[in-house]
Amino acid sequence: MSKRMNEIILRNNYKPSKFVHMQRDFRLRDKVALRRNRPGAAECVTEMSVLMACWKKNEFNDSDCTEEIKIFHSCCAEAEKTKKAAIASEKSGKIGDGKMTSKQVTSLLQKYPQPR
Template identity: 30%
Template sequence: MRLSPRLTGISSRYPRENFPFQELLPLKLKPTVSGKGDRTSDVACLQEMAILFACFKKNEFNQALCANEVQTFNKCYKSFVDAKQKKKEMERKGDLNPGAKKLTHKQINQLMKRFPT
C-alpha cells in the first residue's frame, strides 16, 4: 500500500534541506542569436479573398460579375507585396531603427557586437 504525503507528514513540494546551486555552464548570453524564430508564414488579404470566393460562388464563378471584388483583392495584394518588399529592403540595409518594437536577428547580433557582455 502506498502512503500519501498527508498521512506521512512529508511535503513533496518543498525539499526539507536547501541544495546549493552548482553552476555547470557559465551564466552568460551567447554572442549571437539565430534567425530561426523570424520565419513566419505570411498570410495576406484573407478577408478580401473570402469575399471574392463568396462572390464567385454566388455568381457561378463568373468573373465579370465580381469585378469590384477582384479589384479590391488585387489592390490589397499589391499593397502587401509592396510592404513586404520595403521591409526586406530595410532588413538588407541592417540599419537600427530607434524605437522599433521588433528587431531582426541581424539587428540583435549587431547590438550584441556593439555591447558585449
C-alpha cells in the same frame, strides 16, 4: 517497508540546500542563434473570401465581380510592398518597428559587447 513509509522518510530527511552555486556569471553573449522567422498570419484572406463569395453568387463570372477583384489585387500589391520593405530593412540592418530578426539582435549585441 512500504512505499508510503519510504516517501515519508525521504520527504523528512532530504532537504535541498538553499544556496545554488552558479558556475558562470550572468551576462549576455555577443550573439544569438540564427533562427528563421515564422510566417505571420496570411494577408488578404478577407478580400479573397469576399471575392470567392462574389464568384459563387454570380456563377464564377468575372465581369460581375470587378470591384472585388480590384480590391483583392490592391491588397496583394500592398502586402508585397511591405514584404519587400521588411526584407530590405533586414539586409541593411536597420532596426524598425516590430520584431527583430536574429541577425539584427546579433548586430546590436556586437555593437555593445558585455564586459568580461
